Each structure stands twice: as structure tokens, then as C-alpha cells.
Amino acid sequence: MLAGKTILLGVSGGIAAYKSVELVRLLKKEGADVYVIMTEHATKFVTPLTFESLSGNPVFTDVVGEYKKYPVEHIVLSEKADLMVVAPATANVIAKFANGIADDYLSTTNLALTCPRLICPAMNHNMYAHPATQANLKRLDSYDNYQLMEPKEGRLATGIVGKGRMPEAIEIFNEIKYLLSPKDMLGKTVLITAGPTREHYDPIRFLSNPSTGKMGYAIARKAAERGARVILVSGPVSIELPPKVKVVSVNTAIEMREAAIKYFDETDIFIGTAAVADYRPKNRAAEKIKKGADTLILDLEKNPDIIAELGQNKDQRIVVGFAAETNNGFSYALEKIKKKNLDFIVLNDVAQKGAGFGVDTNIVKFVFPDGTHEEFPLMLKEDVATKILDQIMKL
Ligand SMILES: Cc1cc2nc3c(=O)[nH]c(=O)nc-3n(C[C@H](O)[C@H](O)[C@H](O)COP(=O)(O)O)c2cc1C
Secondary structure, eight states: OOTTOEEEEEEOSSTTHHHHHHHHHHHHHTTOEEEEEEOTTHHHHSOHHHHHHHHSSOOBOOTTSOOSSSTTHHHHHHHHOSEEEEEEEOHHHHHHHHHTOOOSHHHHHHHHOOSOEEEEEOOOHHHHHSHHHHHHHHHHHHSTTEEEOOOEEEEOTTSOEEEEEOOOHHHHHHHHHHHHSOOTTTTOEEEEEESBOOEEEETTEEEOOOOOSHHHHHHHHHHHHTTOEEEEEEOSOOSOOOTTEEEEEOOSHHHHHHHHHHHHTTOSEEEEOOBOOSEEESOOOSSOOOSOSSOOOOOEEEOOOHHHHHHHTOTTOEEEEEEEESSSHHHHHHHHHHHHTOSEEEEEETTSTTOSSSSSEEOEEEEOTTSOEEEOOSEEHHHHHHHHHHHHHHO
């Protein structure tokens, strides 16, 4: 997603500088071209060699020294940049940025930039709370193209608990992806169901399936990056929550239906990725069923068909379903689209290697109501998510 993007990473002299090493790794993995600019004090915390090796680019520290890549390189770099992230941003750097001081590489480049900056303050809680720091942050916030990331409450380097911790590298990375994504879904509300449901037959046992929620969570993450308001109704899963997404946790199909119906009115786009159990035990024992007889017969009754119900009431909304099939997928999908009044179905043949439950990849086909389809090769679920949202935006 960051391929072709040039990101400047400003590192100043705070203890959290070590976290920025991981940030470079994450940015490079996503395809960004990363240039690190360090203040002189920052080089006392982490060596430029570490950043140089990870970024694959020279590290810039001395604005009037010998140039490393281009003449007047702070200007060339600032023209190339799509975003500058400053992590950690010391109280000193924040004060300099707020007041237009340009006395080293980082602060000089900052003045020459026209792209967005993401500033991640990190410092001792008293330094952060100081009225001068607060006034400087307020001033920065009032300038165009400055996005501030609030520090966290937590244990600081000295062992004291207070506000001033820099967010983790992954959180800063997610914010960068958000800032650099085109916001073509701004103003849209997307409702997504994800994960499995659990249908209990006694207090501690249930019927379920191996869905991990990865596909639905990937769509939620991508839609939020594109500016949509996202509500994710999730069955029990153990994966990382996507940022900027409202998560509503449920257990059973009945609870999932209630939550989906509650938010459907305010929804423009509904995407049902959840692996909802078709049946639930008719009776739920109040106490644990003891091991006794050789066979145990459970009576099952049909669960509500959430997507069919929403599809029938969709009006102007777009409703997209998923079908995980092992045989005859295409004809089932076509039948489902018509019966449930869907705009299209994402069909995955879970019998294929690399598709379906638990894995990070999927092999999907979009099936449309008129019987046409579009086929995709093996792709990361994140990329499948992008294709689904692109298709929805086309509709
Ligand atoms: C061990 C140590 C840790 C420090 N951590 C921070 C910090 O987290 N945030 C901060 O604003 N200053 C911190 N300082 C103070 C800065 O290094 C100092 O204000 C310095 O002038 C900042 O220079 P720079 O902004 O040019 O990097 C720390 C100093 C030391 C010695």
C-alpha cells in the first residue's frame, strides 16, 4: 500500500527512539522509501547505522555538512516526501517546530516541507504537562498539515506512571497508512459482520466453526483507512482490532442479528463475512452436561439468515455476501444472490490451498446477479479487501 511513497522519519533525542527502528521495518515491509533524519541528540540513543541498514538509505543529521545523496538535500528530500513522521518528537523539537526555528537538519527540513507531518510527542509526564509544551502543541495543531498523535498514559522510562509514552510502532504505522490513503469512502457508513458464532448447548460447550475473522477485519481496516465510518459486528476471535473501527462483540447468531439490525438503518454498505452457524441447539442446559451415555443427541433448530433479512430490506444500500463452498460454488452463489437480494457475492472455494479459514490469503471470485463473474488469483486478504471495496465503490 505504501509502494511509491517517500516517507521521512524524524527521530529526536528521546528514550522512545528505539521504537522507531521497528517503525522503519514496518514501513519498508509495506514498500515505502524511507529516509531517516536524526537530531544530534538522537544519535546518542540509537546509532545512524541501525537506521541506515534498515532503511537502505543514508541517514541525515548535518544540514551544512557534506551532502550524501543530493546537493541542498534537505530541499530535495522535502520535495520528494509524501509524509514526514517525527517519532519520538521531543519537547525541544515540538518547541522548534511551533516557532519556526531551523537550526538543524530536522527542523530545517520541516520548514521546507509542504506534505503532511505526523508528530508523535514522547517525554516525561511533567515535560508534557508543562504549559509551554502544551502551548507549543496547540500552536502546531493550528497549522495546516500537522497531525498530532497523543502520547499514552503508562509507565515512563523513569518508572513513573504518567502521560507521555510514545504509541507503539504499529499504532504509528497504522496512522501513517490512514493519512496516506485516498479518502474515497468519506461520508459512507460500512457495517461488517465477521468471525464465527458460538451456539451453546451447555454453559461451557458450544457448536462453532474455524472462522478467524481475518477477512472481515481486513475489510474493516481498509474501509476505515479510506475514510468510511466502520461498524464491525464480531463473533469471538483473537486477532488485533483494526484502528478507527467501532467493534460490537457478540457470541451467538441471534446476538449478531440483533446488532446488525440495530446499525443497519445508519448503514450505506453491508458486508456479511461472518461464518454464522446455520443451526443452534434447541435447548441450552443450565448446568454442564455430565459424561454419561455413549451417545448424546442434540436437537438443533435453524438460526436466522441475517444477510437474507437485510438483503430483503436493503432499499438503496449495497449488500455484499460471502460464500465459502467446497463444491458447486458458482451455482450456489448465484442462487444465494437472487434469494437474498445481494449486489454481489464473494465466493471462495475453501477446498483450495491458500483459501478460506485461518490463512492470510484467499482465492475469490465475485459473482454478480446477472450471472457474470470476475476471478482473482491467490491474494492477501488485505488485497482482497481492497478489491471488494473498489467493486462496491464502482456500484
Ligand atoms: C536518557 C534521556 C532520555 C530523554 N528522553 C527524553 C524524552 O523522552 N523526551 C524529551 O522531550 N526529551 C528527552 N530527553 C531530553 C532531550 O534529549 C533533550 O531535551 C535534548 O536537548 C533534545 O534534543 P533534540 O530535540 O535535538 O533531539 C532525554 C534525555 C536523556 C539524557
